[in-house]
Amino acid sequence: MTKALLGAHMSIGGGLHRAIERSCSISSTAMQIFVKNNMQWFARPLEKTEILAFLRHAQRCQLEAVFAHANYLINLAATNPQFHANSLRALAEELTRADQLELPFLVLHPGAHLGAGIDPGLDKIVSSIDAVHTVLRKTKTKIALETTAGQGSCVGDGFEQIAQIIARVQQPERLVVCLDTAHVFEAGYD
Template structure:
């Protein structure tokens, strides 16, 4: 399971003409399918003018997969370099629960997350987004402690992997942890290597969890709370999932909706698209779509229209 540390390509230095364009662009895109080969996700993202992309590094509903071949890694990196997609990162599979109470399920979660971090590292991805876990009745404190201990155990197995874990804020459905900033901070403060943890914020999730982002004033207040609670918050925020919510604020129900078609409101997305601190943070959609990506095109167009000329 151990991974050798290799020098990473610096994608930001390959094409000077592309650099100037990318520096002036907001990092915006969507989660893309890896069907047919992980490199094809890059082609899909670029076909709809994404500057950022999130992927799974394997089938997201299976515990394990065969290792990536040297050729698969090479083709992905070559596509990435040639297409100059500014930001690419990964999301862990949905089976993983580091707070699992069943010993075999927990062991599978540890192994699966370690293997996915290795795959992400081989693809030279900076971080892997992960839902912290669900305590399944053991209680918040016990669940958070188990998550932190599990992360430490994984890092002991793969000490040289450079890909970080980005803890995702959750809606708090069921016994899922991560729906309060304090819970995310607890994990960060209780691992041995907090520098290997980042944070991914999901707009639908924090809204459903009860945080108010319905206006610029409300959103700024929420982020003052985020900055106060999350250690080194401004440096630790790695990505933003831009999703509207079918569920009401405070419902703790996780149901994503298309931008402007849910309960969050366009004012919130206008804030995220124009706030200077988020300009170089990748923002991706996780909204329902078909193979032709028409829904992504509409959502991205809606978001781009919210960008003010002065931003």
């Protein structure tokens, strides 16, 4: 019988490796983390000692699945040029960090069109993902597009929108879907 994956989002306070200890202390088999402070755009690069402390942690093998969630500031559909540039840079930085930690996925809220409309929002999200993937050609960590609840101008509350993003990017094999059941229920799926 396959072991159930049960876990939670864990704090990285005190170091990335501390999240492993916190997760194992509640007998988790899965864990999600932020790869840096989730309310700041950028962070210093990870030091090799930090990466190795995470990868070689004695309890790391107890976790069947570990993945990351992108920070909440990133908006690939942003209409403000500086905000959009920050979003691209932050996503590239977080994908790099997740890849250094050998995490398979970085969960990402696709973005909010902020009044520009769904189609322009989708266009911007697709071109943004393509731009980041062009810069990070060798990164193995995949972007996991998270379904949204449909609040405000958020894109991704319908499976059709997520499917459009995947179909239109240049490298769809570098994307997966994170199905947030609470979000899709709120978006009207039952």
